[in-house]
Amino acid sequence: MSQPRPDAPAAQRLPAELLYSDELAHLAAHDQAPKPPGWNLSMPAVLDFIAGATVKGKRIRQKIVCAPSLIERALVTLASSRALLLVGEPGTAKSLLSELLAAAVCGTSTLTIQGSAATTEDQIKYGWNYALLLNDGPSPQALVPSPLYRAMQQGRIARFEEITRCPPEVQDSLLSILSERLLMVPELPAASTVFACPGFNLIATANTRDRGVNEMSAALKRRFAFETVFPIASHDSELALVISEVSRLLAQDRVPVTPNEPLMDVLVTTFRDLRQGVDREGGAGERLSSVLSTAEAVSVAHAVTLRGYYLRGDNGDATGLVEALAGAAVKDNPDDLKKLRRYIEHRAAKRNGEHWAAFHAARQALPQ
Template sequence: MTNRHQDHDHRGAAGSAVTDEALQRPPAEVRYAAELAALRADDADPRPPGWQLSLRAARRFITGDPETGIGRKFVGDTALVERALVTLATNRGLMLVGEPGTAKSLLSELIAAAVSGDSTLVVQGGAATTEDQIKYSWNYALLVSEGPSTRSLVPAPMLRGMRDGLLVRFEEITRCPLEVQDSLLSLLSERVVAIPELAGAEGMAFARQGFNVIATANTRDRGVNEMSAALKRRFTFETVFPIADLDTELALVETEAKALLARSGVPVAPDRDVLEVLVTTFRELRSGVGHDGAGLDRLSAVMSTAEAVSVAHAVGVRGWFLRGEAGSAADVVTCLAGTAAKDNPEDLARLRRYLEQRVARRSGAGWRELHQARHLLAH
């Protein structure tokens, strides 16, 4: 369920109002503002300190509640959502791990929107991430003219989350250098940020009720910057698995692709048969098992649900803006080439063999069109 809220706007650089419809991807608390407001109004259950919703209301927001018109936003294990919420109601951080594209970031965003009403306190992990980007930095013009002060202090997401009692999201934490990761140790254990440049009480920022950390890490990065044992002890680990059921994954890809196409100015919905061919292809290349149970060459590239949504979006954009239609199975071949060629040149050869040998055995107009368009991989 997607809501449009004309009264909520953001200000651009020139000061003019920018409506939600102009945003490429509004945060969850904006997209689902009406649902969050309704849940808060009807929520009579006890809430953990600093939370905007009770655990049961937060669970309904994430997993859906048809009786009250709350749409399902995370297609996954409800028990996983419950365990994640319980963890965040304690003083332990939450670590979501899993294959790329299994909606770890989406789940962390939805949880932050439900618990704090703000999912935008995000640290994006990477090789260039520094401790300043996690805790705080300085406005150097003010620092030179006035010296260290609260005016010259520029709080980063972690300091803002602690001061305001909000959840902070740390994406792809294992991509950060070990010394950067370990800067979280005192934050998660002592619940305080020391600012030695400031004197007196202003030099210690203590966490308010509601503060906690949701981190994500994908299993393909394991071993790159392995977390220290001390940091692991401060998190509860939960694994997010790929969607097991074809119909569930197909429905999710269709819903997400429709939303993305609408934002891209494409007024036609994706063709259901084309989407079924696309999602089935992704599942077979991801698992290494064909529809007949026989093994096939798996691609080393990420063939996740999120990647399937991206390809479905590209297929719809290509079909509409080039030919004025919804997109075809031939467009799937063209768009798949970019997905398969990301990491390993051999993946393109594996995809070509799949189209030539496996798809040729499938019945249906969509599969025939997919097979006939296999030559497009050469371009």
């Protein structure tokens, strides 16, 4: 069996509680505000952790671009008896926000259920070690707790990603848990009950593009407070976030180049124009059917930079960007490729700067 390289990093992606462990420790050490039962940090400290601040001489970096009021409302919900549902377009950082909230509130963001058409009730509640079950019958030793089960036991935040991807009957297995804050295990000889400890709550996410796939029941909706996460409103904020995230990914990959900032500006501007159907000068344009999210912009920018470094020794060029855009923008609708071509031919040609001229000249790289 092959051995890992000695210089290989421990993990491709660390959870927020490990990635920002020094910030969380600093905030906890200087947190004097009252905390809800079971919480590691107070609400102001959690807000500082996510939105960024300077606390006792230490700079806490901003980790997401959104209105502070959204974070405040989410925190109030988590301290109440209602669960939190973050909804919005794909790629609007709903999952990142839920991860940051869980990491700051309870110290772990990994008690997560991934929703899909294949998700079963066992994955939400509990399953069984079938070898022990067949040998000894139902017993606490044979029970395999779900992330939600462990969150209730430990008084932590559980996360449920893409809840509307699950069948409705699976979703509804949450009803009694969220209402009564308990989970029955009737298979055990003395029917066991798990009572939620202080600090327990649930954060779920759902894409607005998935509405109608598996609509939540009215009963389940009543147990959630809905909060919409919108795309980043400011061009400059989105550009700064893309550059920051690409820089972080390059450092993680040990790639010794910095993002091509003029090229990043072209990418972000193109994404925003085609996402909104309005260019930054206020002129009407065409809107793609594909979702051009900030998360996808980061992925495209990272790929373009890696391509430039590994194949040519630079930090990306316009041809690589055009080819990457074609793959990102054109998924299910062939008309999107025509819209992208028209955008580059007409909009890019009117913009000033060498990077825009290079982008326009590279339009030949688009597939025919």
